[in-house]
Amino acid sequence: MSASTVFFSDLRASQKKNLLIKLVEIIDLAGLERIIKPRDLVALKLHFGEKGNTAFIHPVFVRQIVDRTKALGGVPFLTDANTLYGGTRGNSVSHLNTAIENGFAYAVVNAPVIIADGLRGASHGSVKIDLPFIKTAYVGREILDADALISLAHFKGHELSGFGGTIKNLGMGCAARRGKLQQHSDLCPKVKRKKCQGCGECVTHCAQEAIALLDDEKAFIDPGKCVGCGECILICPDGAINVQWNRDIPLFQKKMAEYTLAVLKNKKDKGLFVNFVTHVSPACDCYAHCDAPIVSDVGVVASTDPVAIDQASVDLVNRQLPAEGSCISGSVKPDDDKFRALYPEIDWAIQLHHAEEIGLGTRRYELISV
Numbered sequence: 135m136s137a138s139t140v141f142f143s144d145l146r147a148s149q150k151k152n153l154l155i156k157l158v159e160i161i162d163l164a165g166l167e168r169i170i171k172p173r174d175l176v177a178l179k180l181h182f183g184e185k186g187n188t189a190f191i192h193p194v195f196v197r198q199i200v201d202r203t204k205a206l207g208g209v210p211f212l213t214d215a216n217t218l219y220g221g222t223r224g225n226s227v228s229h230l231n232t233a234i235e236n237g238f239a240y241a242v243v244n245a246p247v248i249i250a251d252g253l254r255g256a257s258h259g260s261v262k263i264d265l266p267f268i269k270t271a272y273v274g275r276e277i278l279d280a281d282a283l284i285s286l287a288h289f290k291g292h293e294l295s296g297f298g299g300t301i302k303n304l305g306m307g308c309a310a311r312r313g314k315l316q317q318h319s320d321l322c323p324k325v326k327r328k329k330c331q332g333c334g335e336c337v338t339h340c341a342q343e344a345i346a347l348l349d350d351e352k353a354f355i356d357p358g359k360c361v362g363c364g365e366c367i368l369i370c371p372d373g374a375i376n377v378q379w380n381r382d383i384p385l386f387q388k389k390m391a392e393y394t395l396a397v398l399k400n401k402k403d404k405g406l407f408v409n410f411v412t413h414v415s416p417a418c419d420c421y422a423h424c425d426a427p428i429v430s431d432v433g434v435v436a437s438t439d440p441v442a443i444d445q446a447s448v449d450l451v452n453r454q455l456p457a458e459g460s461c462i463s464g465s466v467k468p469d470d471d472k473f474r475a476l477y478p479e480i481d482w483a484i485q486l487h488h489a490e491e492i493g494l495g496t497r498r499y500e501l502i503s504v
């Protein structure tokens with residue numbers, strides 16, 4: 135497979151050319167015009183951010199893509215699927231409220247928000263892919279039904295996949311509840327009994343009611359109920375809960391890559407991917423906070439290859455100096471892998487390797503700076 139093209143815009147701007155103009159320029163160069171035909175229903179898949187998180191893509195940038203899509207005759211809508219865990223995006227009503235509170239109101243973004251998998255995440259279509267780990271994928275109905283798909287991913291660290299970019303935004307983000315369970319289900323965190331203080335925070339937080347306090351006031355996770363969402367790991371104030379990383383993380387990443395292929399199966403030549411390599415926070419936008427970015431803001435990349443764009447984004451981040459005052463400053467040398475520094479046990483490259491193996495795209499790319 136030959137190298138794919140990834141277009142890159144840095145964040146330099148002038149009065150003549152601001153960042154909004156530059157954004158439209160790179161999506162045009164990446165081929166938006168070829169992808170959208172008049173009257174196409176166009177899903178713009180993004181993460182609206184958990185309430186309290188501020189690292190997600192700024193709605194003003196999203197509006198530029200909406201307006202450009204409309205100018206080409208497309209009919210855009212913003213979308214995401216509901217989450218597995220509690221929090222503010224677990225059903226369509228709270229999800230829509232959160233999206234609006236975070237700035238994704240029609241008056242700002244010029245397009246409606248439609249949650250992809252119904253009121254409680256049960257609305258999906260089945261996509262047969264017969265890959266090694268996923269035979270049938272369960273994808274949010276509205277995303278499957280759209281004529282074209284534009285992924286807008288906030289590129290950042292991620293506690294299960296090392297980094298989160300296009301593959302995470304599509305593979306996990308477009309999956310309905312059943313599909314998310316299917317990807318997470320081999321992960322089950324474990325409580326370190328010695329560390330557990332019995333505060334009960336994890337018990338209250340776990341949406342699956344998988345955690346209980348035993349008679350000795352130590353938490354216990356029922357593997358039969360746990361879906362491996364990983365939330366309790368960050369919730370525990372004493373660091374007493376750990377995922378059993380080594381056994382399950384590679385499988386999780388491979389499933390996510392296979393799901394991405396399922397999401398794109400009926401979007402041949404109808405998908406375009408954009409990564410915002412800005413506010414590169416250490417963890418997912420699903421948390422109700424975001425820590426300081428690990429590197430300075432880098433820019434925006436766009437491509438029609440979901441693998442090449444993620445590889446290019448990792449490389450762009452790893453070329454940066456660690457940001458002063460971030461959680462990795464002091465412990466990381468300039469050339470070190472920033473994502474391995476964040477999560478030493480996680481080999482983020484697995485998702486890219488596997489994605490390449492199943493024919494989703496290539497890790498070889500040519501970066502064209504605009």
Ligand code: SF4
Nearest residue numbers: 340360361363364366
């Ligand atoms: S026990 Fe932890 S990982 Fe399992 S479902 Fe509950 S919060 Fe998620």
Ligand code: SF4
Nearest residue numbers: 330331333334336370
């Ligand atoms: S949050 Fe941590 S310390 Fe508190 S009960 Fe759960 S495991 Fe124990």
